[in-house]
Amino acid sequence: MSLRMIGAFVAAVTAALTLAAPASADVGAQALNLRTPFDCGQVWNANTRTNHNPQLSVDFQRSGALGKNVRSSAAGVVETRRDLGNTSYGKYLVIRHSGGWKTLYAHLNSFNVSVGQNVNTGTIIGKVGSTGGSTGPHLHYEQRLNGVVQRVVLNGVHIRYYGNTSITSSTGC
Numbered sequence: 001m002s003l004r005m006i007g008a009f010v011a012a013v014t015a016a017l018t019l020a021a022p023a024s025a026d027v028g029a030q031a032l033n034l035r036t037p038f039d040c041g042q043v044w045n046a047n048t049r050t051n052h053n054p055q056l057s058v059d060f061q062r063s064g065a066l067g068k069n070v071r072s073s074a075a076g077v078v079e080t081r082r083d084l085g086n087t088s089y090g091k092y093l094v095i096r097h098s099g100g101w102k103t104l105y106a107h108l109n110s111f112n113v114s115v116g117q118n119v120n121t122g123t124i125i126g127k128v129g130s131t132g133g134s135t136g137p138h139l140h141y142e143q144r145l146n147g148v149v150q151r152v153v154l155n156g157v158h159i160r161y162y163g164n165t166s167i168t169s170s171t172g173c
């Protein structure tokens with residue numbers, strides 16, 4: 001192949017990749033493959049609603065939610081571990097992942113990790129609770145890219161906005 005042919009080939013491949021590339025948030029989510037933050041096989045209802053704050057947050061609900069394991073959606077480092085008392089997120093964690101992604105886990109009953117700790121996909125980071133401004137045990141969950149809350153994608157699947165999605169966790173299976 002001549003240099004000129006190689007140049008044309010590279011240009012063609014680059015053009016194809018550019019055309020095929022979906023929105024940047026999707027690329028990041030799929031590359032990272034953020035996982036459902038629960039034990040393998042557990043079924044949860046992922047609730048989204050327009051009056052949620054932040055609006056793209058997810059509340060994970062199920063019967064017997066209190067005390068269930070909360071697991072990291074991906075590998076990363078624990079960036080924030082705070083207790084806001086009876087307001088807002090209550091006990092919450094933020095995990096920093098690669099590519100500008102972070103996940104947030106709120107209303108926890110207790111923590112299993114400390115700030116600066118490295119975690120893997122599926123590491124138990126806390127227990128589901130009802131701390132802060134919560135009226136019943138559930139997990140408030142956010143996926144953030146460069147500080148902006150995104151529509152949640154789990155295991156490569158977009159959850160429903162706005163409404164309910166039944167999700168079976170495959171984390172650590």
Ligand SMILES: [Zn+2]
Nearest residue numbers: 057058059140
């Ligand atoms: Zn919430």
